[in-house]
Amino acid sequence: MAAINFFSLLFFSFVHTVFSASIAINRAGWTITSDSYQPGMEAAKAFDSDVASFWHSAYKPTLDPLPNVITIDMKSTYVVNGVSIQPRQDNSMNGNIGQHTIELSADGTNWGLFVANGRYVNDKTTKKTTFVARQARYVRITALTEAQSSANQWTSAAEINVYADVQYTSRSAWTVSADTAETTKAQNGPANAIDGSTATIWHTKYSGTIAPLPHWFQIDQSSLQTVSALSYLPRTDSANGRIGKYTVQASNDSTTWTQVSSGTWADDGNEKTAQFTTATVTARYFRLNALSEAGNRGQWSSASEINLVSLNSASFTAPPPSKGFWQNTVDFPIVPAAAAVLPNGKVLLWSAYLLDYYGGTNGYTQTAIYDPTTGVVTPRNVTNTAHDMFCPGISMTFDGKIVVTGGDDAAKTSIYDPVADAWIAGPNMKISRGYQSTATVSDGKVFNIGGSWSGGKGNKNGEIYNPTTKAWSLIQNALVSPMLTADAGGIYRADNHGWFFAWKNQTVLQAGPSKAMNWYETDGVGMTTGAGNRADDGDAMCGNAVMYDATAGKILSAGGASSYQTVDARSNAYLITIGQTLDFPAVVKAPSMAYARGFANGVALPDGTVFVTGGQSHVEPFTDTTAIYTPELYDPTTNTWTQLNPHAIPRTYHSVALLLQDGTVFTGGGGLCGNCATNHWDGEIFVPPYLLNLDGSRRTRPVINSVVSTATIGSTITVTTNGLLHKFALVRFGTATHTVNTDQRRIPLTALSVGTSYTITIPGDPGVALPGYWYLFAMDQAGTPSIAKIILLSP
Ligand SMILES: *[C@@H]1O[C@H](CO)[C@@H](O)[C@H](O)[C@H]1NC(C)=O
Ligand SMILES: *[C@@H]1O[C@H](CO)[C@@H](O)[C@H](O)[C@H]1NC(C)=O
Ligand SMILES: *[C@@H]1O[C@H](CO)[C@@H](O)[C@H](O)[C@H]1NC(C)=O
Numbered sequence: 001m002a003a004i005n006f007f008s009l010l011f012f013s014f015v016h017t018v019f020s021a022s023i024a025i026n027r028a029g030w031t032i033t034s035d036s037y038q039p040g041m042e043a044a045k046a047f048d049s050d051v052a053s054f055w056h057s058a059y060k061p062t063l064d065p066l067p068n069v070i071t072i073d074m075k076s077t078y079v080v081n082g083v084s085i086q087p088r089q090d091n092s093m094n095g096n097i098g099q100h101t102i103e104l105s106a107d108g109t110n111w112g113l114f115v116a117n118g119r120y121v122n123d124k125t126t127k128k129t130t131f132v133a134r135q136a137r138y139v140r141i142t143a144l145t146e147a148q149s150s151a152n153q154w155t156s157a158a159e160i161n162v163y164a165d166v167q168y169t170s171r172s173a174w175t176v177s178a179d180t181a182e183t184t185k186a187q188n189g190p191a192n193a194i195d196g197s198t199a200t201i202w203h204t205k206y207s208g209t210i211a212p213l214p215h216w217f218q219i220d221q222s223s224l225q226t227v228s229a230l231s232y233l234p235r236t237d238s239a240n241g242r243i244g245k246y247t248v249q250a251s252n253d254s255t256t257w258t259q260v261s262s263g264t265w266a267d268d269g270n271e272k273t274a275q276f277t278t279a280t281v282t283a284r285y286f287r288l289n290a291l292s293e294a295g296n297r298g299q300w301s302s303a304s305e306i307n308l309v310s311l312n313s314a315s316f317t318a319p320p321p322s323k324g325f326w327q328n329t330v331d332f333p334i335v336p337a338a339a340a341v342l343p344n345g346k347v348l349l350w351s352a353y354l355l356d357y358y359g360g361t362n363g364y365t366q367t368a369i370y371d372p373t374t375g376v377v378t379p380r381n382v383t384n385t386a387h388d389m390f391c392p393g394i395s396m397t398f399d400g401k402i403v404v405t406g407g408d409d410a411a412k413t414s415i416y417d418p419v420a421d422a423w424i425a426g427p428n429m430k431i432s433r434g435y436q437s438t439a440t441v442s443d444g445k446v447f448n449i450g451g452s453w454s455g456g457k458g459n460k461n462g463e464i465y466n467p468t469t470k471a472w473s474l475i476q477n478a479l480v481s482p483m484l485t486a487d488a489g490g491i492y493r494a495d496n497h498g499w500f501f502a503w504k505n506q507t508v509l510q511a512g513p514s515k516a517m518n519w520y521e522t523d524g525v526g527m528t529t530g531a532g533n534r535a536d537d538g539d540a541m542c543g544n545a546v547m548y549d550a551t552a553g554k555i556l557s558a559g560g561a562s563s564y565q566t567v568d569a570r571s572n573a574y575l576i577t578i579g580q581t582l583d584f585p586a587v588v589k590a591p592s593m594a595y596a597r598g599f600a601n602g603v604a605l606p607d608g609t610v611f612v613t614g615g616q617s618h619v620e621p622f623t624d625t626t627a628i629y630t631p632e633l634y635d636p637t638t639n640t641w642t643q644l645n646p647h648a649i650p651r652t653y654h655s656v657a658l659l660l661q662d663g664t665v666f667t668g669g670g671g672l673c674g675n676c677a678t679n680h681w682d683g684e685i686f687v688p689p690y691l692l693n694l695d696g697s698r699r700t701r702p703v704i705n706s707v708v709s710t711a712t713i714g715s716t717i718t719v720t721t722n723g724l725l726h727k728f729a730l731v732r733f734g735t736a737t738h739t740v741n742t743d744q745r746r747i748p749l750t751a752l753s754v755g756t757s758y759t760i761t762i763p764g765d766p767g768v769a770l771p772g773y774w775y776l777f778a779m780d781q782a783g784t785p786s787i788a789k790i791i792l793l794s795p
Contacts, residue, residue: 022082022130023229023309024161026279031073032160036064043070046160054088054158056095066146068155072139072162073108076279079316080104081133081648082163083116083141086126088156095156096122098147099376100331102129104136111140117375118331119368121355121681122147126159129682132326132648133165135316147333165312166228173222176306180204180211190217193303201235203302215290215301219308220254226282226310230261230274233305234294241302242267244294248274250283257287267294273309280311319645321696324631325687326647327664333379334366335679336669337654338737340394340402342418343773343790345661346371349668350382352390352408356681357674361409365389372660372685385425387412390672391453393438394735395446396743397467398771398795402735403446405465406433410455413465413472430463430474432456439500439508439742442767444468444795447508447522449480450495458491464522475526482528485514485539488563496564499545500742501555504581504767511576511585513541513560519582532584537572538562542619542738544602545576546610547745548636550768553578556590556610556634559597561619568618569598573634573641581767593641595628599739601657603665604746606729606777606785607690610634611644613667614651622673624650631686647684655680656736659744661775663691663785690783702778702786705756710792713771714764719778721756721786727779728760730791732772745770762793771795 027047034043034055041056058064087096097120104113115131139162146152171194182188182203192200205211234242248261260281261274274288286308290301319325335356336349350367352358364383370376382389388408395403402416403426410433413426434454439447446465452458462478465471480495487493499512508520509531515538517531534540534557543560547553555576561569571592578585593612600615613631616623627650632641650670651657657667668683693699703722711717719728728751734744747769751758758778763769775788 022163023166023273023275024084025074025078025164026275026277027161028278029075033071035069046070046157049159051086051089051158054156056156057154059154063153065153066143066155068143070141070160071108072160074137074139074162077106077135077137077313078311079133079165079313080136080139080162081165082128082130083139084126084128084161084163085141085157086159087124088158089124093122093148094152095154096120096147097143097155097157098122098145100144101142101375103140104134105138105140106136108138114328116329116331118682119333119377119379120147120331121333127331129329129331130648131329132319133312133316165316166309167312168307169225169227169310171307175220175222176218178202178204178217179215182206193217193306196305198233198236198304201302201304203241204300206300210299212299213290213292213301217288217303217306218254219286219306221284224252224282224284225308226280227308228276228280228311229309230286230288231271231307231309232265232274232288232303233271234269235302235304236269239267239295240297241300242294243290243301245291246274247289247291248276249287249289250281251285251287252283254285265294321692322689322694323643323645324689325692325696326645327685327687329648330370330375330668330683330685332368332370332377332668332681332683334368335654335672335681336368336656336683337390337672338392338394339656339658339668340396340735341658341733343400343792344418345373345790347658347666348402348416350389351672353388356672356679358390358408358672362388363409372662372666382423385412385414385423387414389414391434392737393433393436393448393451394737395438395440396733396735396772397440397446398444400773400792401467403438403465405429405438405448406436406451407454408434410434427470427472430472431460433460435496435738436460437498437500437740437742439502440770440772441502441506441508441522442504442765442770443506444771445522447500447520449478449520450483450498452491452495460495462520462522462526475522477528478520478522478526479528482516482518482530483510483514485541487539487541489565493541493564497542497738497740499557501547502767502770503578504765507581507767509578509585511545511555512557513539513543515539517585529582532587534574534576535587535589537574540570540572542598544600544612544739546602546604548604548608548610550745550747551763553585554636556602558593558602558612558634559600559615561598565619565621569596569616571596590634590639591641593632594643595630595632597628599653599655600628601651601655601667601736601739602741603657603659603734604731604744605659605688606663606731606746606775607779607783608636608729608746608748611665611688613647613657613665614655616652621653622671622676622678624652624678627652647686649680649682649684650678651680652678654738658734658736659731659775661788661790663688663777663787690785699782699784701784702780704776704778704786704789707776707789707791709790710794711762713762713766713769713793713795716759716761719751719758719760719776721758721778723756725758725778726781728758729777729779730774731777732770732774743772766795769793
């Protein structure tokens with residue numbers, strides 16, 4: 001029988017005032033059907049709260065091959081924001097879902113709401129896919145491949161749950177009471193459990209004659225309310241009185257009570273929920289009965305905060321399309337902490353030697369290639385370069401190869417050749433490094449400096465890779481000391497994650513994160529020249545810097561913090577304008593972001609705006625507290641920031657973001673901390689406002705009919721389009737890890753037209769039109785970009 005005992009409630013810590021959370025909706029009365037099942041292993045086995053039984057597609061006497069489809073009818077409309085799939089828990093992996101899609105529907109017939117795709121890892125852990133909340137009654141999961149082997153044609157699942165967006169109900173009209181409260185302290189009365197302060201608690205009587213268990217805590221909401229769960233936050237100062245075994249009852253008169261929940265809470269300090277045995281309960285009174293103390297420490301009960309939780313449906317309004325739209329979640333079989341766009345429009349992602357953890361010198365790396373047009377994710381364990389590529393420098397060379405240096409295997413160089421789809425071992429660096437930044441410079445070499453996180457601390461002066469001779473050489477006068485921050489973590493952190501912008505004549509502007517900026521000349525023995533301070537900004541470790549107009553030398557910097565961790569980030573933003581090479585760039589303070597952020601990602605969009613997403617307001621690796629879910633868009637023409645619609649999943653330390661060929665933005669990852677709660681095995685796709693009509697429908701996009709696929713910088717190219725267009729822009733492919741993306745930059749273009757044929761002259765300086773792969777976007781009068789054509793610019 002279906003006792004509902006599986007639930008979880010994730011209280012994301014929003015710094016803005018909107019409380020948001022997720023609860024597994026009670027499945028009582030729902031139907032679940034599958035296109036295929038083995039007799040005795042019907043779809044309902046994934047709904048029976050028994051992890052020992054599971055749904056399995058038909059395999060004998062006749063195999064029913066993939067894809068397999070499971071459809072859930074929730075019998076009423078919910079605001080859905082997640083699906084979890086628990087694999088079978090016996091000792092077989094057969095049928096674990098790999099590649100998949102998740103769709104929602106209002107009527108079970110029209111499946112227009114595509115909310116997730118991607119690929120799950122092949123293991124026993126519950127796969128939770130979280131997406132931006134939408135209203136739906138039906139959920140459809142399509143298994144496209146089996147996780148173990150593409151040859152296998154089975155699908156299985158032990159339990160499937162659907163999650164709804166929930167909120168705390170207002171406590172303003174409540175009165176609360178309890179059978180007992182300690183009276184020697186005023187802050188031990190029942191009202192302390194609804195005062196919003198974790199410093200005060202309700203505690204049963206402990207002085208004199210103890211009031212023994214059981215205890216009750218009663219809520220009078222003063223009117224009928226429809227709720228779905230009770231949440232309980234134990235006291236934070238001591239374990240005494242944590243409630244273990246409990247029941248929850250509901251009543252309309254506080255005399256006749258109906259039990260609506262029961263269970264046993266774990267003996268820890270985390271917020272707990274008591275989910276009700278029906279999806280919703282309407283009542284005026286609720287009573288929490290404490291039947292045991294979680295650690296059997298004494299005859300006490302206590303509570304820091306008690307809330308009722310309601311499904312967020314009546315109040316639901318879809319996010320305004322004018323603020324963009326988070327289209328779908330992409331599940332990955334790794335926690336992606338590094339990423340690069342490839343010439344075929346796909347995205348290369350990697351974690352470390354493990355799928356979800358880093359550390360040591362293990363000599364191999366877990367990667368995946370994601371195809372945004374099909375959703376197909378192809379994992380690969382890269383072993384042939386003997387390089388754990390966690391925490392690397394990344395740069396794209398003039399011919400589009402991805403040069404990955406250092407990190408956990410601190411001396412190594414690995415090069416991904418996108419034409420051959422092959423990894424090639426490069427030469428060891430002269431200096432071992434991790435958390436260095438690299439930049440492809442105007443002669444095609446790859447400059448590299450910093451990186452005390454790995455391979456020894458300090459004196460990580462510059463060196464350069466020559467892709468022609470395939471050799472590293474030290475640059476004697478490229479000194480790391482002027483670019484150090486005053487990090488509380490010392491040199492280990494002070495030379496991390498430089499903000500490098502290749503410029504004319506083999507120079508590189510280091511625009512941060514140190515408050516001091518510097519020019520590096522990378523030719524021969526090199527030179528280091530101070531470039532002044534970034535106005536009144538402090539050190540901005542793990543902030544972002546984006547070159548949104550390379551022709552004009554314009555860079556936006558945003559956020560960052562005085563130290564790598566355990567400090568508040570800032571919301572500061574600055575406009576840095578490069579003039580003559582080696583001159584101090586002009587720095588002007590821009591309006592600040594609405595949110596302070598470190599560990600965020602910055603992306604140059606084709607229209608010249610800069611998208612800043614994710615991060616935390618108090619930087620603390622491997623946590624999601626103070627995560628910022630609201631991206632902000634900087635518009636240089638108005639010198640303003642606009643807040644956009646929030647994403648669903650925190651993107652803090654180890655998250656990445658990149659511009660895709662269709663003008664959408666990919667952001668993913670975060671975590672990579674092994675057995676922790678903040679691993680994010682996924683990404684999300686943002687559709688910027690420039691692709692949407694005010695009603696949320698897609699704008700008609702201009703189309704580039706033809707353009708060359710390769711061009712020399714300084715040359716004039718012809719672009720034919722499907723209509724009269726307004727603007728063109730080139731955006732160089734991005735590479736991203738640890739807030740750093742030294743490859744992306746944007747060039748606005750002037751086009752001369754004869755009808756729908758345009759001639760465009762590409763800037764001729766390789767320090768500006770840095771050779772490599774670029775997107776060419778055409779934009780209409782409203783700023784709607786085309787899907788980009790990809791052009792290889794050569795010197
Ligand atoms: C309270 O009253 C409402 C409205 O009559 C009813 O729907 C609900 O079931 C009652 N709740 C309980 C716990 O009796
Ligand atoms: C990757 O390859 C290495 C080296 O052969 C091996 O030890 C490791 O188990 C592999 N990892 C995965 C996830 O396949
Ligand atoms: C700087 O670069 C430009 C363009 O590549 C070149 O014409 C010029 O000679 C260079 N100047 C020096 C001093 O190297």
